[in-house]
Amino acid sequence: MKVLDDYNFENKKALIRVDFNVPLNENFEVTDINRIAAAKPTIIKVLEDGGSAVLMSHLGRPKGVRNPDLSLKHICDAVSNVIGVAVKFVDDCVGENAEKAVAALQNGEVLLLENLRYHAEEENGDEAFAEQLSKLGDIYVNDAFGTAHRAHASTTIVAKYFTDAKCFGYLLAKEIQAIEKVMRTGEKPVLAILGGAKVSSKITIIENILDKVDDLIIGGGMTYTFVKAQGGQVGDSICEDDKMELAMEILKQAKEKGVRVHIPVDVVAADDFSNTANTKIVDVDKIPDGWQGLDAGPKTLQNFKNVILSSKTILWNGPVGVFEMESFANGTVSVGNFIDQATQNGAFSLVGGGDSVAAVKQFGFENKVSYVSTGGGAMLESLEGKTLPGIAAILA
Numbered sequence: 001m002k003v004l005d006d007y008n009f010e011n012k013k014a015l016i017r018v019d020f021n022v023p024l025n026e027n028f029e030v031t032d033i034n035r036i037a038a039a040k041p042t043i044i045k046v047l048e049d050g051g052s053a054v055l056m057s058h059l060g061r062p063k064g065v066r067n068p069d070l071s072l073k074h075i076c077d078a079v080s081n082v083i084g085v086a087v088k089f090v091d092d093c094v095g096e097n098a099e100k101a102v103a104a105l106q107n108g109e110v111l112l113l114e115n116l117r118y119h120a121e122e123e124n125g126d127e128a129f130a131e132q133l134s135k136l137g138d139i140y141v142n143d144a145f146g147t148a149h150r151a152h153a154s155t156t157i158v159a160k161y162f163t164d165a166k167c168f169g170y171l172l173a174k175e176i177q178a179i180e181k182v183m184r185t186g187e188k189p190v191l192a193i194l195g196g197a198k199v200s201s202k203i204t205i206i207e208n209i210l211d212k213v214d215d216l217i218i219g220g221g222m223t224y225t226f227v228k229a230q231g232g233q234v235g236d237s238i239c240e241d242d243k244m245e246l247a248m249e250i251l252k253q254a255k256e257k258g259v260r261v262h263i264p265v266d267v268v269a270a271d272d273f274s275n276t277a278n279t280k281i282v283d284v285d286k287i288p289d290g291w292q293g294l295d296a297g298p299k300t301l302q303n304f305k306n307v308i309l310s311s312k313t314i315l316w317n318g319p320v321g322v323f324e325m326e327s328f329a330n331g332t333v334s335v336g337n338f339i340d341q342a343t344q345n346g347a348f349s350l351v352g353g354g355d356s357v358a359a360v361k362q363f364g365f366e367n368k369v370s371y372v373s374t375g376g377g378a379m380l381e382s383l384e385g386k387t388l389p390g391i392a393a394i395l396a
């Protein structure tokens, strides 16, 4: 793996692809600095070596149009505050202005380029555009794990113009190692907790993960497709009838591979998809019509606790209930607490995927698990076993 420490940046300009696709409020202030903080060590290493950093990122999906709401100018102050260096800004990411700003950059300075996706060529992976980007640095550093699943000009194509001068940043290297720990090198027993709404969006992950884990917890909305497939009554719970055959196939494969599958045995059922609905605890396979399972029940959580506490490597993707509603957040909070306990006992725990990361942050578990991924789609594609183009381009 070509990593940052293989290079000394003295008198060099590092062209760093970061993922500063961060949420902004109505006053265009950054509401979550996590992705910026995560890129800080890479930027600091370049500066401490005696070099300068040219940062490029996308923000949102402007689709080739200069939408002022999505200008990276909005995040310039936040980046300055987080890294502790006044960041310069230039109003384009290619062309004369960008090239002049880079030429004027001194060692120890940081320049942030305007939103890459103001140019349609970025998402099209345009070669000429990538070549223009490549003029803005001596060494290309990819530290944008969140965008590593996109074969865009700045994440993938640009790398070929830096044959012997390209590497992963610290963040991207850390994300790769965290995934490796779960998928290949982690201490056994390895557990994956897969929740979320639908089986259909997790099929490839489940199939891939069956070869890597000893235990698999299936929770959240996916539960009911598995339960109905086995002849249970799921009432009005979310269920994908057309995936029932597949659910049975997954259970069969798990058995053949010696993977222990843990599915909820009881649930918090509600008579409406609402925080103020009437609720009762019922067996997962006896949910009456008019009721839907929206969270894991007490027996289920006891089972989950036993499995989580006896695991040495834990991956968590997807909430085990409708955590956005307080009445159905207990299961997800409990799973977070069990993982916290397991981590304190020495297990390695990785949380990844959009909604599980949101849940972890909402309930304050960020610092209690070993690693929270900065990637949503990129994390899911990694768990599916895909080689991400942004990673492949550095290794090429």
Ligand SMILES: Nc1ncnc2c1ncn2[C@@H]1O[C@H](COP(=O)(O)OP(=O)(O)OP(=O)(O)O)[C@@H](O)[C@H]1O
Pocket (backbone or CB within 6 Å): 195, 196, 197, 198, 201, 219, 220, 221, 222, 238, 293, 294, 295, 317, 318, 319, 320, 321, 322, 323, 324, 352, 353, 354, 355, 356, 357, 376, 377, 380
């Ligand atoms: N029993 C349930 N019934 C309906 N929805 C549920 C249930 N349990 C969880 N969910 C919902 O599943 C959603 C998360 O599903 P999703 O598959 O998107 O999770 P994720 O993998 O963490 O995120 P992403 O796929 O975006 O990375 C949440 O909004 C949650 O409310």
Ligand SMILES: O=C(O)[C@H](O)COP(=O)(O)O
Pocket (backbone or CB within 6 Å): 019, 021, 060, 061, 146, 147, 150, 375, 376, 377, 378
């Ligand atoms: O937030 C993300 O998942 C990344 O920044 C990628 O954004 P995209 O889905 O718009 O490519």
